[in-house]
Amino acid sequence: MTPALAAALHLDDDLNPLIRDEFLRDVLNGLSQRQKTIPPKYFYDAAGSRLFDRICDLPEYYPTRTETKILRESAQDIAARAGWDVALIEFGSGSSTKVRILLDALRLPAAYVPIDICGPHLEDAAAALRRDYPQLAVTAIHADFTQEVQLPDSIRGKKRLGFFPGSTIGNFTPPEAEAFLSKAAKTLGAGADMLVGVDLKKHGAVLHAAYNDHAGVTAAFNLNLLTRINRELRGDFDLSAFRHRAVYNAAFGRIEMYLESLKPQIVHIAGDVFAFREGETIHTENSYKYTIESFHRLVKKTGWKIREVYVDREKLFSVHFLSR
Template identity: 45%
Template sequence: MINKTSLDTEQAEILTGLQAEQKFINPKFFYNHRGSKLFEKITQLDEYYPTRTERLILQSRAGAIAKYIDKQSLIVEPGAGSCKKIEYLLEAIHPNIYVPQDVSEEFLKRSAERLSEDYPWLTVSPVVSDFSDPIELPAEVSNLTKYVFYPGSTIGNFEPDDAQHFLSQMRQLVGEAGGMILGVDLHKDNETLHAAYNDKSGVTAEFNLNTLAHINQILGANFKLEAFEHLALYNSQKKRIEMYLKSLESASYEVLGETVSFEKGELIHTEHSYKYTLDGIAELANKSGFKLEQSWLDDDELFSVNYLRAK
């Protein structure tokens, strides 16, 4: 058996997941260059409501959201990526400092440079790290009230206990006077949710299957994409979308000197996305040291943007 300590961190993490009783791949491996392009395509699909619905809420309610933000403020955005969504709020909030955090240094650098050019009055201080790591804020910001901006319902990708832990970290970051602007997808009918993750044009399926292409590159493996299919379903009991890659055949693959075997019909778990009720958001906030102060919804009540105040 190969010594996993001799592998790099990504290889060891993927191999551990593929050898688990319930095989899994961390959803961060969706996002190589092609995966990122496919996700951008997903956000433009008719069936995929979260991105456009959240955007409309941020655009239409920017002034109302700004009323909860102090005039001398610092905004942190974990996992900021392209930094596009903060732009819907910048003019209304007018923070002193914006701190985008992302693991991709070059991507973050380009995004920060673009923002600095478009908003010359704004100090942009990017932080390159994984959003699960503690965020180091710029020196001499004690006079600014601190807020976290966490859109996209990324909180739904956490298990509930992990979501509480993450929000507790954010509560510690913002201190006694700060708060958090949190985008959360809402629990709704199964038909709408199923369509959002099983689009007719098959882009989400392509996105999910691309994960295998990505880990083939990382592991030097030869998983056959045509031997798997995309599967997404809504678990109404747990209020979460579950996404899998389903093996269409029994097969074995050599991966870094070890054998990874699949039974026909076996599943690789690639993502889950919890959906919340407003009561559920309030409960999560309360357990994490926040109080749900205000929620803004679209007309169809598909999505929510929430302001959490530090307790």
């Protein structure tokens, strides 16, 4: 491999207009529903990505530190199962922090392919990995990983290990999670493996604290969605007229995040008009929690097989090694 190829870094900036058009369609459609809603993938502009990085360091937010501990303790076993010369593909890579644990453990990884919807955050993270792993081919793809993604020709013929950490699988409804795993199987191809981080069911008070932190970082993260709409879609949301609310819905086994209107008001977005009643909400995110058994029942419908499950001692979080 030549040094130029080893240090390759590719960002597809042509996707920006397409993502922006889809953003507008999704916002206008979502706010036209009886229960107003905006898909959570739009949290992650540059500011939202930075805020999420801060959330991951909060004392109340157990998923990041717990999953990180699991990965450190299990990295050698994961590497042995994955084998040599593997191309590592991360869906929703963010700051690409946890992947370093895998890169340090894998036997001569062939490449790293981070996929993320936030171009600037992706570029910064990929550039940092390029500096720290100069012999690793880094091909960053700016894309919505929930859609079909074309992987680079440079990893053709390589065995592939998908990586989907952070309990992001919980942002999907169970049918959506099935669809994503099925689509990821097609993207990665025959013979691939995949690691998936899954948050486990636990006491509602622990979950409530994790999504309603005392410092207000999660609230700022949620409200930043309105800032992004104002900036990119010609919106005029008054952020002081909305508040963050996160509740645990035990019947569905999920955290639900909302932005609640504090008064009757009118909002304009790209020429469209939306009325809000006092107390009316925009549903911005679900975070489903699973048992080991319920997640495995879901996986069996998607063409993957369970090879191993890694769980912390307190049984807060799990990492699942899947194979095709």
